[in-house]
Amino acid sequence: MAYQSVVTGCGSYVPSKIMMNAEFSELIDTTDEWIIDRTGIKQRHIAAPDQFTSDLGCAAAIEALKSAGKVASDVDVIVVATTTPDNIFPSTATKIQAKLGAHNAFALDIQAVCAGFIYALAVADNFLKTGQAKTALVIGCETMSRIIDWQDRATCVLFGDGAGAVLLERQENPERGILSTRLYSDGRLYDALYADGGASQSKHGTIRMNGREVMKNAVEKLGSAIENALEAHNLTIEDIDWFVPHQANIRIIKALAEKFNIPLEKVIINVEKYANTSAASIPLALATAVTDGRLKPGQLIICEGIGGGLTWGSAVIRW
Numbered sequence: 001m002a003y004q005s006v007v008t009g010c011g012s013y014v015p016s017k018i019m020m021n022a023e024f025s026e027l028i029d030t031t032d033e034w035i036i037d038r039t040g041i042k043q044r045h046i047a048a049p050d051q052f053t054s055d056l057g058c059a060a061a062i063e064a065l066k067s068a069g070k071v072a073s074d075v076d077v078i079v080v081a082t083t084t085p086d087n088i089f090p091s092t093a094t095k096i097q098a099k100l101g102a103h104n105a106f107a108l109d110i111q112a113v114c115a116g117f118i119y120a121l122a123v124a125d126n127f128l129k130t131g132q133a134k135t136a137l138v139i140g141c142e143t144m145s146r147i148i149d150w151q152d153r154a155t156c157v158l159f160g161d162g163a164g165a166v167l168l169e170r171q172e173n174p175e176r177g178i179l180s181t182r183l184y185s186d187g188r189l190y191d192a193l194y195a196d197g198g199a200s201q202s203k204h205g206t207i208r209m210n211g212r213e214v215m216k217n218a219v220e221k222l223g224s225a226i227e228n229a230l231e232a233h234n235l236t237i238e239d240i241d242w243f244v245p246h247q248a249n250i251r252i253i254k255a256l257a258e259k260f261n262i263p264l265e266k267v268i269i270n271v272e273k274y275a276n277t278s279a280a281s282i283p284l285a286l287a288t289a290v291t292d293g294r295l296k297p298g299q300l301i302i303c304e305g306i307g308g309g310l311t312w313g314s315a316v317i318r319w
């Protein structure tokens with residue numbers, strides 16, 4: 001008997017306020033052309049002052065439950081990936097649990113920044129495979145706008161707010177499911193991308209990044225993560241229906257596509273609309289592809305992402 005975690009639902013939410021690139025020209029020395037040329041980003045969504053990360057995550061979770069035909073009381077575990085929690089403690093996951101009314105679940109947060117959704121997926125997958133839970137809600141949600149330094153032109157144009165969620169169900173010998181997750185980290189690169197504050201520093205930090213170093217590492221590390229994932233399943237690029245990368249920069253996405261000879265038509269890209277939404281970016285891309293009809297049950301996909309830590313990882317999923 002082999003148990004696997006099957007994705008049975010998917011949802012997303014973005015706040016209604018859209019901020020276009022041109023609006024940054026009033027705040028800092030930048031242009032719409034520079035941002036599009038260097039990142040591919042055209043706009044991002046920004047949470048309303050009274051909207052918190054849990055609100056975004058909860059809205060995406062409701063959609064995921066609905067698309068799976070499930071209700072909140074069916075959920076056994078809620079795993080939330082976020083780097084912008086509502087409070088230092090308790091977890092944003094317990095807030096979402098209460099809002100949803102998922103009173104049969106236990107709930108926890110995962111902090112792996114932009115790789116957070118892959119990490120959360122791995123944690124939930126293992127709970128399901130070991131039988132500790134049967135139904136898992138995995139949510140990536142962020143209000144990155146709250147930790148941006150709006151004077152730092154090298155970072156403030158890059159991020160946006162949003163949320164995405166999937167529902168996973170433990171099934172016996174299914175034809176679909178999560179085939180594997182692979183997680184990596186290298187703390188020696190801690191200073192390449194970080195927030196310059198935190199609870200033990202008694203300071204609310206903002207994002208600091210060595211963009212070139214992160215970019216170089218992203219192409220190299222995600223490249224080997226893709227290679228490892230393909231090799232482990234004896235797969236070739238041709239076997240994969242969709243590549244679902246973390247949406248940080250179109251240049252990283254294109255560099256990887258070029259390296260592996262992946263036609264861009266097989267890559268889900270929405271960075272132009274949402275910018276980098278950190279842990280929300282991969283589930284937002286999944287929801288985009290499900291909603292527009294590209295991603296269908298039975299197709300084989302690879303998700304991959306990298307973020308502060310550095311942390312990175314991949315997931316191979318028969319959708």
Ligand code: UT7
Nearest residue numbers: 029030031034038114153154211212214215248249306307
């Ligand atoms: O989600 C986690 C993963 N994060 C990432 O993957 C981010 C990875 N890095 C990147 O996406 C890119 O490095 C950036 C988009 C952040 C920057 O692009 P770049 O091509 O690496 O530019 P750069 O940092 O080398 O800067 C080139 C120039 C600099 O000016 P000088 O020194 O050549 O005069 C910057 O000061 O561009 C300048 N610059 C800007 N100019 C106009 C930096 N930000 C801006 C800006 N507008 N917003």
